[in-house]
Amino acid sequence: MNKLTINVCPVCGCTHLERVMTCTDSYASGERFDLYRCTECGFVFTQDAPVEAEIGRYYETPDYISHSDTRKGAMNAIYHRVRQYMLGSKARLVMRYARCTGGRLLDIGTGTGYFAQAMDGRGWKVEAVEKNPQARAFAKEHFGLDVQPESALNEFAPGSFDVITLWHVMEHLEHLNETWVRLGELLTPNGALVVAVPNCSSTDAKRYGADWAAYDVPRHLWHFTPATIRRLAEKHGFVMAGCHPMPFDAFYVSMLTEKQKGNSNSFLKGMAVGFSAWLSAWGSKERSSSMIYVFRKKQG
Template sequence: MNHFDNYLKTKDFLVSGESFDLVYDKELDLLKTVPQPKLKELGRYYESEDYISHTDEKKGLLSSVYQLVKKWSLRNKTKLIFTQNSGVGSLLDVGAGTGDFLKVAKESAWKVQGMEPNTKARSLALEKGIVLKNSLDEFKGEQFDVVTLWHVLEHIPNLDETISILTDLVKPGGSLIIAVPNYKSFDATYYGNFWAAYDVPRHLWHFSKIAIEELFSVNFKMEKIKPMVFDSFYVSLLSEKYKTGKSFSLKAFWIGLKSNLKGNTSKEYSSHIYCLRKVK
């Protein structure tokens, strides 16, 4: 029996201009990008100088805002993992980008490792003294106190298989920390098919709180869900650019603020950090 319904149609505003459907999975309360590119074709959708997470670019307003917020968020991420682990320990960052989070964690005495499939991003990380592997398969048999995925899970094609691998990588009693956009936020509803965090087809899945809890319910307990309040501003700026062509918009800041204010009541923010504890 088909448990998918059409949700909306959007397009790749960053690279290809191709159209994609988002379909709603009623069982998991998540959206799926359709069609999903074949694994060997996914790489070409990341081939853009504007794909900020694979660069350290600071030119232009959006890049500057992104890098400024990233610097602030790195400190908060390090505090969060310290709290979740009750001190420092071993850390694996999946989809580590250019290695900035691992660099800060390493400087805070964490024993760090990371995975990043993008060659350019791995090279930039290496310049910072962070050696990244290109596949989770290379960590087989290892376990970590904390495993993090900062805006990564939505990019992964083989979701069920990856969740199984992630489960094995977390020590019993250890933490899995996942940050993903929330399609139930006010800014997502407001911008509709222009919402930048849909980011098709790089984002293959679009999660709700229910979806994350359900996907990880067998081996993990949800301990806390934290908002990423700056995401609404950045995503709204980019969404406004897609919608109007303007690279700067005061309206975007208002929508970002409104999303956070509404999120304070609804608890549906632009992005969430999910802190999960592996059952011993």
């Protein structure tokens, strides 16, 4: 297996890196992967993950819901119910920051196409990109969406989109800095970049440590905090226009963590931890299990 070995922090360029914990792939392989942290900026990443060309097999499980759309089990049933509510919430947030009720939107890593379909139904001109062919086929069959493969990102003209969204996608992308450069090229000068990622400084992440399901090694390469994603954005000429907690994620991630730990009554235990984490985020939204960040290009 060819590995992605990181010797320089992709956020600040520091070479002083330290191992902080070892996590287990609970979905596909049972393999263990180390997480490292930059001692300068605090950015956390998965060390020695499979390279992009070889990581596909770690997604090949019916339990990987963003690609398979499985409804098997209580966890996934809850996921689907919450997703229906969140689709409306996401759409309203996008239109608020876009400052319009229609425009050109690019959804990167669209999965099975639910958000792209929701925005299309609201009158937006939507382009959607997804690496996984089975997920693209699902989007075509169920929503009539012509989802493009990842290579399409190189074909769009500069300034093509008023809004670009990445819902729990940024943490998967091997070419992190190159991606941010391309996003800057594709976005209009006054456009909005919307990025949702897990927050490894959240209350539930600290509670569970290496067992936290949202580390999701090796599929998640990058583990952001509000401070590190802001620094990465500023590096590429973006400023943060807003940040919003994803209140339901603490419940889902906690239940999934309890299930992966093999605990009995994982549903109830996860609900209890999720509720505690949710309450904690009321006092400080930056403790939320996942965050939505909205960025704009720096002006002048």
